[in-house]
Amino acid sequence: MTGEIIYQNCGLVIQDTMLDKHPEWRAFTPEQRESCKRMGLPLSFSRHDKGLSTSIFVTRDAYGRMLRSSEHYKMLRLRRLNIRTKLHRSAERNLFQAMNVLNRLCEKLKIPRGLHESAAFIYRKALGKGLVRGRNIAGIATASLYLALRRANVPRTLNEIVDVSPRSRKEISRLYRLLIFEFNYKTPIDDPVQYVSKIATKAGISQKAQMRAIEILQKVRRLQISVGKGPRGLSATALYIACFELNEKTSQKRLAEAAGVSSVTIRNLYKSLIRDVELKFVKIQI
DNA sequence: TAAGATAAGAGGGACAT
DNA sequence: ATGTCAGTCTTATCTTA
Numbered sequence: 001m002t003g004e005i006i007y008q009n010c011g012l013v014i015q016d017t018m019l020d021k022h023p024e025w026r027a028f029t030p031e032q033r034e035s036c037k038r039m040g041l042p043l044s045f046s047r048h049d050k051g052l053s054t055s056i057f058v059t060r061d062a063y064g065r066m067l068r069s070s071e072h073y074k075m076l077r078l079r080r081l082n083i084r085t086k087l088h089r090s091a092e093r094n095l096f097q098a099m100n101v102l103n104r105l106c107e108k109l110k111i112p113r114g115l116h117e118s119a120a121f122i123y124r125k126a127l128g129k130g131l132v133r134g135r136n137i138a139g140i141a142t143a144s145l146y147l148a149l150r151r152a153n154v155p156r157t158l159n160e161i162v163d164v165s166p167r168s169r170k171e172i173s174r175l176y177r178l179l180i181f182e183f184n185y186k187t188p189i190d191d192p193v194q195y196v197s198k199i200a201t202k203a204g205i206s207q208k209a210q211m212r213a214i215e216i217l218q219k220v221r222r223l224q225i226s227v228g229k230g231p232r233g234l235s236a237t238a239l240y241i242a243c244f245e246l247n248e249k250t251s252q253k254r255l256a257e258a259a260g261v262s263s264v265t266i267r268n269l270y271k272s273l274i275r276d277v278e279l280k281f282v283k284i285q286i
Numbered sequence: 287t288a289a290g291a292t293a294a295g296a297g298g299g300a301c302a303t
Numbered sequence: 304a305t306g307t308c309a310g311t312c313t314t315a316t317c318t319t320a
Contacts, residue, residue, distance in 0.1 A: 170297085228299095228311070251288060262313055267290065 094132060098123050101141040101166075108164040109156070111145070119148035122179065131182055135175065139167040143175035150187045155194040157232065157260055192217045192226065195235035195259065202258035205239055205250060212242035216277070225276050229269065232259045237269040 099120060106116045122144040126132055132140050142165040149156045158176075162169040180187060193214050200210045216238040220226050226234055236259035243250040252270075256263040 173298090230312070233312080253288075263289085264291095264314085265312060268312085 091127060094127060094137060095124070098127070098132075098137050098141045101138045102145060105142060105145055105161070105164055109160065111149075115145075115148050115152055115154065118152070119145040122147055122183075125183065126179060129182060131178065136167060136171070138165065139171050139175050140179075142167055142172050143179055146172065146176050147179050147185070147187070150190070151185065153188055153191075153194060155198050159260060190231040192220075192231040192235040192238065195232050196239065199232070199236055199255065199259045200239055203239070203250060203254050205243060206246075206248060209239060209242040209246050209248050212246060213238040216241055216273075220273065220277055223277060225272075230261065230265070233261045233265040233269050235259060236261060237266050237273060240266055240270060241273065 102116065102119055102123065105111070106119070111119075119141075123141055126140055126144060142161060146156075146158060146161050149161075158169065158173060162172055165172060179185070196210050196213050196217070199205075200213070213235070217226075217234065220234065220238070236255040240250065240252060240255050242248075252263040252266045256266050259266075
């Protein structure tokens with residue numbers, strides 16, 4: 001008993017309504033979140049008619065008599081319209097909420113218009129594919145935004161996105177992976193080079209050192225030792241090495257903060273990069 | 287003060303059960 | 304589906320130059 005609506009004639013399933021076990025409704029504070037943990041269906045959106053939906057039956061009238069065939073077809077048409085508008089409204093409500101969430105996120109993150117649009121497009125696709133049902137709208141919206149950024153090669157981190165989202169990091173990364181899987185998206189590999197100028201600007205590092213860091217990263221990539229390493233950690237480390245080579249003053253701490261990684265990460269990467277890469281070209285350079 | 291060392295824990299991928 | 308394993312990264316604390 002899952003609540004499908006089925007054509008009596010041919011058995012075609014028109015609409016199957018699944019139970020939604022997750023908290024619905026927006027909540028931005030813990031107190032709100034508590035009050036939103038509900039025990040039933042979301043009355044306002046998934047079942048906006050509170051379960052008392054109009055059903056139009058097509059073979060008999062109110063007294064149980066068979067209808068004439070002209071009446072029969074008229075009722076069929078009405079029934080179809082009734083179902084369609086219901087679906088329509090539900091999708092619209094969903095989108096309305098999702099777009100609200102997305103607007104807030106994009107405003108906080110200063111996301112340009114175009115990316116905002118592609119995030120919205122991704123959300124619509126997810127909704128159309130039925131991926132939102134049973135899941136949290138804000139979660140999918142956030143994941144859509146992150147996916148749009150990744151596909152556009154915009155160096156924004158998941159943490160930056162999560163910080164302004166009402167949902168947890170865990171949930172968003174799970175949903176992000178879901179979207180990748182469902183849409184068969186090949187997102188470009190997160191290239192450390194992308195982060196160089198962002199990190200360097202934040203840490204106040206010269207163009208010259210940036211160029212050098214990019215060279216280092218390209219060698220690292222060619223040697224295929226960057227797999228499994230965090231791109232921001234690599235980027236910050238390359239900048240650190242570059243500064244070191246050029247006698248430019250900086251510190252692990254400053255770079256670590258600018259890159260959003262820990263200084264320990266820089267230290268460890270620094271050691272392994274020196275071991276695996278530097279020895280091969282440090283002689284040529286210095 | 288910056289950098290290094292070390293330890294404990296979290297989260298996620300690969301792989302087997 | 305669940306557990307284990309290796310590897311990465313984080314936080315915290317202590318030591319060293």
